[in-house]
Amino acid sequence: MVAVAKAYAKAGSTKKAIEMYGGVSGSKREVYRLWNECKKIEKLENDGYKTVIGSLLKLDDVEGAEKVYGEWKPVGPKLDLSIPGLLISRFCAEGNVLKVGELISSIEKKRNGMHLRMEMAFIARVVKGVAIGAAVFGFFAIFIKLVSLPYS
Template identity: 65%
Template structure:
């Protein structure tokens, strides 16, 4: 318990420091506002209790950013990074993303500590895929990326695999990206070509032509496997829902009903058509 309280207090102090940096970076832009900077510093230190610092910091920063925008005062990169760190909290994900959009529009580079803080906020909010995406922009975070992926991959869809592969490529782990690609079983109904194209683009950039050929062959296999899984699913569902009606004939003789035979024939033809489509995909006609 003591360790948890220590870590919590440490986060609060860092949040306090980030808020002070936002205020001071604004008010120390000129000599006219230097007095305001000193007064703001003392006021925050004196009035904001440690246990409520996170919520009040965000309110202060939000008011400050609004004031700066009204006065058409541009925020520099350091200030924006401080703002994002203050809002890197599960309860303020929406606001954090709003500020992140403004930062991206201005082409401001995020600091490593800012990206890590945002990734942790996403993870604590259950947004694991976005956390993986953020960690992909931080060199040396492969351990964090794999730790999140190992917990998430059982429920990952196509877009989750795309995010993981893209993050590993940005971390220069091509071999790891290839292994994740091999584990990928496309959902369909159409093959998401953006996933293999991530690796193909990397191979082209590094002049690995033979890898491109291998990837093109693997795309056919992925598509074939996708159609096979879909066909098995629909066939199983079709037969599980199909029941033969019980018919009583005169003279106590059970004879086949033409309606039953017709429905059975439709099932057989559907399966044959599905197999024909899969064969066409396998040989490259579709």
């Protein structure tokens, strides 16, 4: 399994390598190394977080999985509940009701933050569109004035 994980890492398939290392006991350091490498190289998507959290939970590194979950910022118009669901499943299996409650409240915060980021991006697009529209309108106003001037 380690040889396959190393092959994936060499081939540049970091997420697949992380997934493979998740099935090998004692490879927590490799998961973190690859995850840190992944964070430097590429924009992190939901599936990357899902992979590393799942791998860390397989390696019984619940604290590490919680830390990675804390770094996760939802991407796109929908909140991917499978990411916190990994930790919720673990905490339910352990009977840790307090942690489940904390995760549920963190989902609310992440959802609100996601909506705020989407609204800010929308407002920025609208403002940019208005600015472009005003510039075009100004150009045409000047053009019409120039065209309507009598030739001398």
